[in-house]
Amino acid sequence: MQVVVGRISRAHGIRGEVTIDIRTDEPERRFAPGSSVRVGEQEMQVRSSRRHSGRLLVQLEGVVDRTAAEALQGRTVSSEVDPDEATGRSDEFYDRQLVGLEVVLASAPDAPVGRVTAVQHLPAQDHLVVRVGTQDVMVPFVEALVPSVDLQTGTVTVVDLPGLLDPDAADEVR
Template identity: 60%
Template sequence: MLVVIGRIGRAHGVRGDVTVDVRTDEPERRFAPGSSVVCGDGTLTVASARPHSGRFIVKFQEVADRTAAEALRGSVLEARIDPDELPDEEDAFYDRQLIGLDAVTEAGAPIGVVTDVVHLPAHDTLAIDASGLEVLVPFVAALVPEVDLDGGRVVVVDVPGLLDPDTAEVSRPEGA
């Protein structure tokens, strides 16, 4: 199984290093020296990697110079993983484990199906298809207190305005 772990950005320096916008919670593991990543129709071998300004600077053995690095800009990087592989941390999930789960309220009422996991700077967000309407729910314990992989569902707390915008509490400026 292939999972996206990053996207190549700009060339960095003249020796073939590239910046990588990381799309994995385990960059040190996925970009460890000697590991292989899939890039388009080929495979690249990580020679070195280090964090730099919110990204990673990666040197691939097959990329000899800046020209070769620039040719890879925008390429998606994927890792081959065992479908049964789980994250090392408890209460951590891979996107592929969450996508397709049924979303229900605490009372068990159906909301919809998780269609995507959006990775934002502050926290991850679940995109849920609720009868054709996309609902975005911050993936935090206060709003998603339970993930039941075996049961195929996530439980979402139904706070005013989260699942139905018409129920949102609106504050009005004084005198309005």
């Protein structure tokens, strides 16, 4: 499966390096020399990558000058990732592992109430976007509200807190 790992921001210098806006937790792995990435619709090899002033600079095979690097500006960079690949930690998940999981309440684990449709990475914390009926609800992805994620059963357990999955119910509680 192709996963977006970055976006080419701009050219750097005259030898064809590009700056990458990183969209992965593993830039050292995804942009390692010799790795293959898709830039737009084109498959390319990473020749080198390095950090410079807090940014990731990448040299791609075939991009030998500033003009060629500038032609790539704004393109997304994706990488082939095994869908079964895990983070290696039981309390961390890739977005692709969470999207599609059924959402159940802690008080009724056998009755799905929604489905995770996206993960949003906001400054304060991550949020799960849960489709409940015809509306999307954002649930802060913190242990106090989402006590468990079970990839084997395909479920995310959410606490049964009035208003969490039904914002209209929050007004009734007050």
